[in-house]
Amino acid sequence: MPKRPATVETDSGSDSERGTPKRTRRQPADDSDSDQAGPSQRNGRQGRGRRARNEEDSDAEAEVVVPVAVDDEEFENAHRDRIRRQLESNNRAAKGQAEYGIIESIECVDFMCHERLFFEFGPQINFIIGHNGSGKSAVLSGLTLALGGKTNSTGRGSGLKSFIREGTNASKITLTIKNQGPEAYKPNEYGQSIVIERRFTKEGSSSWKLMNEDGKTTVSNKREELSAICDHMNIQVDNPLNVLTQDAARQFLSGSQPTERYKFFLLGTQLFQLSQEYDTCLDNIRKTSKVLQTKKEAIPDLRRHYNEVVTRFKEAEKAVAQKKKVDDLKKELAWAHVKTKEDELKKAHADLAAKKKNIPKVEEKIAGSELELEEKESVVKACEDERKELGSVGHLQERKNKFADELRDKRKTLRTCEHDLVTMRNQVSTVDSQISGLERALEEEKKKMEADSRAKRAHLEAEISRAKADIAKLEAEQEEIRNRRESRRNDMLQAQQAGDQAKAQVEAHRTSIISSQTALTAAKASERDTFVPYGNNIKAVVEEIDRSTWYGDKPVGPLGRYVKAREPSKWGDILRTQLGQLLTAFAVTDARDRDQLKRILLKHRNTNNIIISERDLFDFRSGEPPEKYLTVLRALDISDDWVVRLLINQGRIENTVLSESRRSLENELKELHGGVGWSRDQFNVRVFPEGGASSHGLQIRKNDAQSLLLTGRNAQAEIAHHEAALVTLNQQLQQVTQALQQAVHQATQLRRELDGPIAREEQAKVVAIRNRRSDLNTLQSEYNDEVPANSAGLLHALEEAQAEKTSLLTQKETSEKNKATLQTAVAELEAQLAVVNGHIGEYQEKLEGLTTKLQTAITERVQVQNDIKHWTQRLAKEKDLVKTAESHAKVTEEEFDTWTKAAEQFCSRVETTRTPETIERESDSVRRALEAREKRQGATVEELTAQVNKAKDAMDKAEGEWKSANRLNKALRTSLLIRLHRWQEFRSHISLRCKLIFSSHLAQRGYFGKVLFNHEAQTLTLRVQTDDQLQKGTQAEKDPKSLSGGEKSFSTICLLLSLWDSIGCPLRCLDEFDVFMDAVNRRISMKMMIDTANANPDKQYILITPQDMTNIRIGDNVRVNRMLDPVRRTRN
Incomplete structure (x- = not known):
């Protein structure tokens, strides 16, 4: 494969733009070097024609030869047929549905415009349809946020607060992900599904819950766990090709430029992320090479220093003979010290023997005092036994106080009774005089009454009697109502009391639960540290005690x-x-x-x-x-x-x-x-x-x-005990809480009854009694009008005087009886009190005699105890002196043994009669002469020996470290070159697959087209020849800008499907992909997308469209979710 060299260069700007080498999901900046295609292009433009020198002894700056990508046409000719066969084989191969990583359901509460939105998704193809404004795009936004994606990647807001439905304070998104098969993520903890719940509030707080399949048990609430799940299932939520939002889809479909499409290609296939990481590796290798060069330059200096120290050491060897004289004097001095310590040991043993002779004398004194103490103890015990036999006067004193209190109360009551009798006698005399006067006056008035008014008075008297009877009956009924009301009131008070008791029990149970939880925490801590009950970190205290x-x-x-x-x-x-x-x-x-x-x-x-x-x-x-x-x-x-x-x-x-x-x-x-x-x-x-x-x-x-x-x-039993106690307390808390609710309900019902029917009934009786009393007063007035005023008044006064006399006589009789009873009780109490006082006096006389005798015996005993204490302290002091002498002798003997062993280890025994001081003076004289020679040399023999060893170690260490690090850096360069070559091969293969699949998809519409990649210019260009061009015989291919809206959208969809074939994520989401298509292009695009999904059943597709599905054939593996029409609110 042809290569071109490129020197790795860095500056301050590029270091900050490349970031860290960690594999994180990143959004590149438009104006930085991060938009470059990759290391093969960027580094290929730098230092063209230069070769790296990788030899270990090279002093030049490290350079890396970056392989140049093979020509696209050459690569396509070499691999087109093989990749086409591979694609056809993949299409024919039977694939099963994805066992993990696909979305089973999503639920959004108070999210964007939805109060509650819930969808269940199928394992393959899912369409979400609905009119514009119905909130379809909220599904993808919720999916992105629930999986930890960035808010700005949704295109719907810059922060979480903007996603909360207006009028609410928080929003919640619940996502269920399939988790089955042998590659499931922690199936023992999560089960066959993972439930992800994210909740965020307007205050800015946000939290996750990762739960098992039943959605009740929280396995974790950490963001790191969610990232681990996404990495395990290869879910790339921030990848723009995996989740293409509405705005991104509209831009991709309608107005994307070649550079933008190329950027989508790199980001979606994650080639861009690898590119950035390789750039970071290149920079680190260069920096390491500079450091190694610096280290290599320091090695000759270390070697020169080592040679200088060796030369000085050879010159110092001439002082060895003089040093031998110093060593001989050191050996003699060591054995002189041993002889001195031997003399000191003999003196210590003699002093110890003298001190031991004093102990028997003190022990004899203690024995005599202890015999005397036993005699005094027997005297004190006899006095105490006699005192115990005397007993206690407490019960007599209690009786005396009791009789005195009762006598005082009786006398006070007697005086009150006598005073009341005198008062009542005077009151009876006064009432008798009043009765006599009233009887005489009434007799005179009766004689004056006329005979013709007697009949009318009889009639009025009968009416008055009936009115009084009615009033008595109504008052009896009123009393019955009052009794019933009081009964209900008592029931209500009992219910309230029961409620208060239940409330107290609830608080007590809650306190007990807190206490049990605290004890459970302590028990769990004690499982790790048995010293927990004894204080803070007692285990460390005990360990420090052992060491001290x-x-x-x-x-x-x-x-x-x-x-x-x-x-x-x-x-x-x-x-x-x-x-x-x-x-x-x-x-x-x-x-x-x-x-x-x-x-x-x-x-x-x-x-x-x-x-x-x-x-x-x-x-x-x-x-x-x-x-x-x-x-x-x-x-x-x-x-x-x-x-x-x-x-x-x-x-x-x-x-x-x-x-x-x-x-x-x-x-x-x-x-x-x-x-x-x-x-x-x-x-x-x-x-x-x-x-x-x-x-x-x-x-x-x-x-x-x-x-x-x-x-x-x-500890385990303690934990189990407190856990069981917590379960019991929680059950009891539920019971008393239920009792509290029942008591509150009963009290409320009784209160309503008291304030309702009973109160109304009682009020009705009060009104009836008031009316009847008014009638009685009217009749009484008429009767009084018929009777002369003087007679009526005299008659009423006479009745009151007679009633008062009767009451006074009854009270007088009762008071006379009470007086006689009180006089008898006073006499009895006085006699009993006199007897108790006599007994107390006798007891006090005996107690004073015994107390005096006991105090004398105790004083004598204390004196003897003090003597014992004195001799005991003296004995302890003598023993301390013996112990100190023994310790001194022991230490001296140990020192003698230690010094002897040390001297024997230092040299064989040297007999000497000289003192250590004499030997030290001679040794100092020889040492000064040796130091004068060493001063001329600048160091001692030992120091020069240490310097030689130190210089040799430093030189060997520097050379070894440089060689080891240089080998590692060379291995890293070699590995990086291999990875760069692989990266270019990945890009070429993915590009070719994309071209072939794009052409295949266009052919379904009868179009012909191709994808042109320019990796140097970082562009991705589409060329399409439509069916009308073929009919006209035109062979020129159109740029997407010259295509119609539907043709452009269709070709872009074909490109998107081609790019999807290169993504490993099991999830594909696309929003409003057909807004610019006509019916024909939309029907073919939909069929093509469904066929692609059928060919890849291990992938899940979530497609959002505002169009209906009338002309689309729906299969068993296609699920259509329809959104309701948007609810429009109008302002008044």
Whole structure:
């Protein structure tokens, strides 16, 4: 194949225009070098006639020989027949429908002009028809946006906001893609279909959901996953030939220029993208060649430097003899230091023996004081036992207070009763005087009344009686209504109360769900890190503790690592709540280690407690209650004996009692004559030795990381437990929510009944009673008119006075009875109070005597304890001195052994009697003489040796790296040349296939034509000879501009079908392709497109046209979707 050379040249402008070598979908700029045909043309015009020199020792700038494309006519003659046969073979070959990568359905909600648009597509040919303005093009826009295409490629808007239907705030597009067959994308996760949902809002937010075939389970919401799906299925949504929008189709069909058609050809076949990437590779190879040339120029300098250092090193070898004298003195000095350390070791052993003799004397003092302490303890215990036998005065004091309160209340009530009797006697006397006066006055008035008015008064009295009876009846009915209303009101209040309770339960369940979710998160974290319940990054804390050095024993913790609950389901919550701070604590044996441990904890943002305690495994059995009582210690399984003692000292777990309920726990503590305990119903109970008890509730924490302690479950079981709890809580939440809705509904119904029928009925009764009372008042007035005014008034006053007297007498009798009862109760309470006061006085006398005796015994015991403490501290001090001496002797011995081993490794033993100082003075004298010689040379022998090695390594490394990188760059150049040759072959094959298929499609209309490619000028020209030219015998071929509208559109459709044959994407979309065609050209074009689709059943076609399908034969593999006519809205 002929070639022409081209030198690869770059400048600042071209670097920025070519972009990165990544294979991304890009839209080229019209005014940049990106519009060039490819590397074969662009580089072929540069440096013509020059050859690259690829030898390793070449200093010239790297050049690349780019192969020149073979002549089109020569290539066509060589390959036309073979490609034509291949096309015919492909047409005859049976192909199946595509198993993945085709669109099954699309749904657009509030998108462009559609409130909801839904289409199901067939696997092969799909037509979308409808009148202009019906929103057909929204299908392709939705398809582009759902697959991650650019908004400007739709030709319908510059941003997502412009696609949201007017009057709404968001839009949603749902796309279903087929995903079957052996090449399906993640079939175990997505199934036989992939559902892609994209939602965007006017606020600018946008999101994707990639779901499985049922559209309910979200597999991913990342854009990268969508890109992976498109790459796997070879869907190129931004490729202008795959999805030809309405504007692009109109431009392509009616007014496209040769350069634009050539640009479509390169972009659609992705040859342009390969071209850009090859250009980037060429630039990188050139830059690498320049760097390699620079590295090669530095190698001679490194070699010269190496030779200079070797020369200096040979001169320095003359100082070796003098250096040997220095080495001999170093060996003697090493063994002189060993002898000095041996003398120091003997002195340390003598000091240790002297200090050990003091310990037995101090221990004897402690033993004597401990015997004395036992005697004092027995005296104190006897006093305490006598004090316990005395008992408590609490119950007597309670009785005294009770009697005093009752006596005070009775006396107050008695005084009030006596005062009321005096008042009532005076009131009865006054009323008797009033009654006598009224009777005399009434008798005088009766004598004055006339006999002729008696009949009328009798009639009025009868009417008044009837009116009163009616009123009484109406009031009874009104009372019945009121009772019924109150009953309904009570029912409503009960419903409201039930609603409030249900609402509280809903909130409680929601809180519990949040708590369970938090605990589930902590459990999942603990699956990865078992230290999660103990604080922040405790695992790193423990690792740092293991690496650090400590004065005492290595710190132990967290203590919860060594603790398990024997019955976690029963006692886990109580023990975790009460012992939480201790379970997360750490322990040290030396107070000096506390600050270092605290710094480690604070470094990881922890404030865990730190316990300082000696490792004392004391016997604690004497402090435990009998076996029948369950204590905290007996409820735990602790794997470390020292942790047991720490929890006993800090938490008194050996005598803290556990019981099922507060009452049973209080009874058990009383049997033990006092103590502390925790009950399963969440109470902390304390019973005092002198009597009495107190208790308070425990706050159980369930939503923090410590809730994972003492559960008895591993991480997986803990996760399963909380997940099951979440399911149960959610079910319960649904139930209480339903109960809440029912209660609200019932309360609303009752409120309507109260405000409706019952209220109206009650109002009617009120009106009836008011009217009847008005009648009664009228009759009463008439009656009063018949009776003299004085008689009526006197009669009314007499009745009121008699009624008042009767009431006063009844009250007086009741008060006299109460007074007698109160006087008896006061006398009894005074006698009982006197007896209780006597008992309390006797108790206080005995208590004061025992208290004085006990205080004296305790004072003496404290004195003995102080003596023990003094001698114990003295013993500890002596032991510390012994320990320090032992440590010093041990360190000295270790140093002696280490120095001896080091000296033996350095040289054989050298006997010497000189001190290290004497040897060092002689060695310094010889070393100064050696340094003076080295100073003249500029470096020591060791430094010169290091310089020689360093120079040799640098020279070898530079030469090796240059050779390796040069070989790689040559391999890259060779590979790129092969790829450039392949690129030109791809372009030639695709061009020839396009020409043959174009001619074949034109022949179906009776036309003759061809496609002319000019790769140098980057043009694609059509030449067509129509049937009328053939009839006229004209052989000249027309340019598309001279064709009629229908002929031009038909020829362009033939070109589009030819280009489609070169695209691997399973999807072809075309919008309004027949707007410029007449009926004949449209019918033939449609048939040709359907035949092409039938020949390629593994491709899916979505074709949009405003025309109807009346004259088109529809097969089984063709699906027609009709859009409704557009709805026109008019403004008022």
